Amino acid sequence: MTDLKWNVAKLLHEQLPTLNETDIYDMIEIPTNTDMGDYAFPCFKLAKELRKAPPIIAKDITDKLPETDFLASVQNVNAYINFFLNKEMLVKVIISNILLEKENYGIDNSKSKGNIVIDYSSPNIAKPFHVGHLRSTVIGNSLYRIFEALGYNCEGVNHLGDWGTQFGKLIVAYNNFSSKEQIEEKGISELLRIYVLFHEEAEKNPELDEQARAYFTKMEQGDTKTLELWKWFKQISLREFDRVYKLLDITFDSYNGEAFYNDKMAEIIDELDTHGLTEISEGAKIVKLDEYNMPPCLITKKDGSTLYATRDITAVLYRKNTYNFKKAIYVTALQQNLHFAQVFKVIEKMGYNWADELVHVPFGMVSMESGPLATRKGNVLLLEEILTQAIQKTTEIINEKNPSLKNKETVAKQVGIGAVIFNDMYNSIIKDVQFSWEKVLNFDGETGPYVQYTHARACSVLKKSGINKSDITEVNYSLLTDEMSVNLAKELGQFKNMIEEAGQKYEPSYIARYAVNVAQAFNKFYHENSILVEDKELKNARLSMVIATIYTLKNALYLLGIQAPVQM
Ligand code: ARG
Numbered sequence: 225m226t227d228l229k230w231n232v233a234k235l236l237h238e239q240l241p242t243l244n245e246t247d248i249y250d251m252i253e254i255p256t257n258t259d260m261g262d263y264a265f266p267c268f269k270l271a272k273e274l275r276k277a278p279p280i281i282a283k284d285i286t287d288k289l290p291e292t293d294f295l296a297s298v299q300n301v302n303a304y305i306n307f308f309l310n311k312e313m314l315v316k317v318i319i320s321n322i323l324l325e326k327e328n329y330g331i332d333n334s335k336s337k338g339n340i341v342i343d344y345s346s347p348n349i350a351k352p353f354h355v356g357h358l359r360s361t362v363i364g365n366s367l368y369r370i371f372e373a374l375g376y377n378c379e380g381v382n383h384l385g386d387w388g389t390q391f392g393k394l395i396v397a398y399n400n401f402s403s404k405e406q407i408e409e410k411g412i413s414e415l416l417r418i419y420v421l422f423h424e425e426a427e428k429n430p431e432l433d434e435q436a437r438a439y440f441t442k443m444e445q446g447d448t449k450t451l452e453l454w455k456w457f458k459q460i461s462l463r464e465f466d467r468v469y470k471l472l473d474i475t476f477d478s479y480n481g482e483a484f485y486n487d488k489m490a491e492i493i494d495e496l497d498t499h500g501l502t503e504i505s506e507g508a509k510i511v512k513l514d515e516y517n518m519p520p521c522l523i524t525k526k527d528g529s530t531l532y533a534t535r536d537i538t539a540v541l542y543r544k545n546t547y548n549f550k551k552a553i554y555v556t557a558l559q560q561n562l563h564f565a566q567v568f569k570v571i572e573k574m575g576y577n578w579a580d581e582l583v584h585v586p587f588g589m590v591s592m593e594s595g596p597l598a599t600r601k602g603n604v605l606l607l608e609e610i611l612t613q614a615i616q617k618t619t620e621i622i623n624e625k626n627p628s629l630k631n632k633e634t635v636a637k638q639v640g641i642g643a644v645i646f647n648d649m650y651n652s653i654i655k656d657v658q659f660s661w662e663k664v665l666n667f668d669g670e671t672g673p674y675v676q677y678t679h680a681r682a683c684s685v686l687k688k689s690g691i692n693k694s695d696i697t698e699v700n701y702s703l704l705t706d707e708m709s710v711n712l713a714k715e716l717g718q719f720k721n722m723i724e725e726a727g728q729k730y731e732p733s734y735i736a737r738y739a740v741n742v743a744q745a746f747n748k749f750y751h752e753n754s755i756l757v758e759d760k761e762l763k764n765a766r767l768s769m770v771i772a773t774i775y776t777l778k779n780a781l782y783l784l785g786i787q788a789p790v791q792m
Contacts, residue, residue, distance in 0.1 A: 228317055231294055232263050232307050239285045242273065261299065261306030262314070262714070268303055278303035311710050316701040318717035322772040323696065329775045330719040332375035338550040340376045341543050342368050345469075345476070346556070348385030349461045350394050350415045353468065355590040355659075356557045358607055362645045363587060363653055364555040365474045365785045366732035373783060374727050379547055383539065384458075384481025388532075390419070391454050392440030396432055397422040398453065412464045415457060444486075444529065471611050471641060474785065485538040489530050492538045493523060501573055511570050521566040536567045540582065551581050553730070558586035558654065585730045588656040590648070614640035617665055618673075625667075626792065635789045639673050640665075642786035646672025649732040649784060650740075670740045672786055678743035679777040682770050683790040685755050689763070693771050696764055703765040708749040712769055715745040716776050723783065732784060739780040746773045 233249040240248065248265075255264045267281040274281055279302050286300035294313040299306045322329045344364020347353040368378045397418035398407070407414045426432040442450045462479075469475065493509070496502050501511050507526035513519070522531050543552055554564055564584035572579035618640035622629055629635060647664045648657060650671075667673045686693070704713070718738065726734035746769075755766045778788040 228294055228309060228314060229263060231292075232265070235289060235292065236265060236285070239288055240270070255306070260301070260304070262309045263307040265305040265307070266303055267305070311705040312701045315704045315710060315713040318713045319699065319701070319704070319768055319772050322716060322775055323768060326694070326775060330723055330779050331373045334375050335372070335377040337375040338377070339379060339547045340371050341379045341381060341547050341549045341552040342371070342555065343381045343383045343553065344368075344555040345474075346383040346385065346481070347465060348390070349458050350412070350419060351385065351390060352416065353465060353607055355607065359587055359590060359648050360555045360557070361469070361472065361474060362648050362785055363585070363732060365472070366649060366735070366783060367553060367555065367585070367730060369783045369785065370723060370727050370732065370735065373723055376550065379478065380476045381478045381480060381543070382476040384479060386458055386481040387483040387486065387535070389436065389440050391443060391457065392436035392438070393422050394419060394457055395439045395450060395453055396435045407460060411460050415460065468607055468611070471608070472645070472785070473787070482532075482535045485535045485542065488542060489534050489538045492541060493534070495574065496523065496570075499574055501570070511573065513566060513569050516569055518562065518566055518569065521570050533563060533567055536563070537570055540567065540571055544576075544578065549581065551583055553583045553585055555585045555587070558588060560584070561586055583730065585653070587653040590657045590659055611641060611644060614644050614664070616640070617661060618643070621665065621667070622792065629791060631791075635792050638787040638789050639676055639792060642672040642676055642781070645784060645786050646675070646736060650736045652731060652733050675739045675743045675777060675781060676786070676788060677792060678746055679774060679781065679788045680790060680792045681750070682746060682774045682777070685750075686767065686770050686774065689756055689767055691767055693774070696768050696771060699765050699768045700761050701765065703762050704769065706753070708752040709769060712745040712749045712773065715742050716772050719776055719780070735780055735783045739777060739784070742773065742776055742780065
């Protein structure tokens with residue numbers, strides 16, 4: 225599709241030599257109503273330069289356009305020039321290209337466009353890994369894959385919340401309410417139990433808070449014994465986070481969390497001071513942001529200790545030095561909008577002209593059918609429970625629909641997890657998500673399982689044909705000019721554009737919706753056209769569409785972080 229749009233742009237450029245081809249290309253629209261052609265070129269913007277009314281310009285150009293083999297017809301309607309593609313050419317350009325690119329369709333593996341750092345997941349040690357973190361994890365992972373597909377090299381950073389006063393509290397709680405054995409055995413749930421208990425007890429006995437503060441100060445001073453406990457808590461937590469990451473099939477290039485910046489902040493605070501950006505307010509060190517209508521950014525507290533923002537400012541500079549990024553992306557809940565706006569402004573005030581390369585990608589909340597999920601109880605266990613429940617429920621569905629399926633366990637895992645991931649990204653991510661099992665696991669709805677199922681169906685048709693993906697080289701495209709084939713081809717041809725848009729808008733939902741569109745177009749094609757027909761040439765042609773669909777759906781699912789089983 226993309227290619228033929230260039231052909232149209234070229235053709236128009238010959239009539240409009242003062243405009244460059246790329247600008248013309250960008251002006252060309254894809255009409256929602258196919259009666260208006262496959263492409264439409266509006267002439268409104270040309271009126272000023274050509275000093276003619278737009279409908280007259282449109283008519284003049286239409287009259288002058290030469291006949292070409294890729295166009296069936298060109299029609300002038302008011303200020304628009306509507307282009308109707310030659311259907312055979314259209315299908316041919318798209319499908320032959322997919323058959324050529326194969327597994328790489330839509331994916332640029334060059335890593336040649338520079339580095340992008342993506343900060344995602346980033347849970348807090350010994351605090352709940354809640355559904356917000358799950359959302360950050362899957363959205364970040366998808367953006368990672370999308371930008372890699374666009375030709376960038378991505379660095380995935382898990383900016384662990386592994387420093388802060390909670391560790392002082394945890395040490396006190398550990399001393400008073402738990403034991404090494406209990407923590408080794410029960411992991412995060414035990415850490416959470418005693419953390420909550422600490423808060424309850426501290427309300428009655430403020431002395432505990434004092435102790436906690438003292439322990440944290442010890443940590444900050446580098447006391448080996450307390451630091452060993454800290455390390456151990458971190459290990460216990462990471463062990464369990466990793467279980468979730470494994471289930472989701474997600475990895476990171478770096479686990480440099482907040483603690484990593486402990487010895488790097490002093491230098492940055494100095495830099496802020498020398499630039500005259502800091503002032504002291506009630507004992508705290510702040511950077512004022514009045515000119516942006518923002519509250520000041522806190523750099524150090526009265527007692528000299530640093531804050532979340534201090535570590536983030538330091539981390540930005542460290543990442544710029546280490547990765548020389550083209551963009552640094554942060555995926556968090558929208559509650560952190562102000563925090564990132566402040567951090568980015570401080571970087572700008574420090575005189576770094578690349579501050580505009582910093583992007584916060586905020587997302588909305590997830591709630592269960594019965595009340596919000598992101599509560600204190602929402603810990604790593606609950607998350608694992610959601611994922612294992614998804615797998616279990618999928619197993620039940622498979623047992624009912626396809627009891628003799630091979631690799632049932634693997635498929636149930638791929639589909640169950642895929643369903644949860646897909647649900648998080650089907651709508652614009654800024655929107656809140658309502659989590660309902662019925663919706664998530666619906667094999668016929670706009671869901672992950674529906675897309676996976678369509679992919680599996682295409683794979684099974686191909687398998688039945690006994691033909692391999694790479695066997696088909698010669699295709700008679702004149703056999704694929706029926707409405708359903710043309711519509712499917714058009715959909716398939718949009719893949720690259722969709723990835724670009726998803727990247728530009730930081731919206732995996734473009735890919736999710738696209739995958740559903742392709743699946744729907746394929747299912748219509750499939751119902752309308754028998755594929756395994758006697759006529760060899762026709763069978764071949766239709767199979768070429770099946771193969772192109774398999775490549776496209778598999779890659780679209782990949783970009784979302786979802787697997788594509790060949791059978792289900
Ligand atoms: N740990 C934070 C939280 O749970 C998220 C960190 C996001 N990344 C960052 N660089 N601040 O809310």
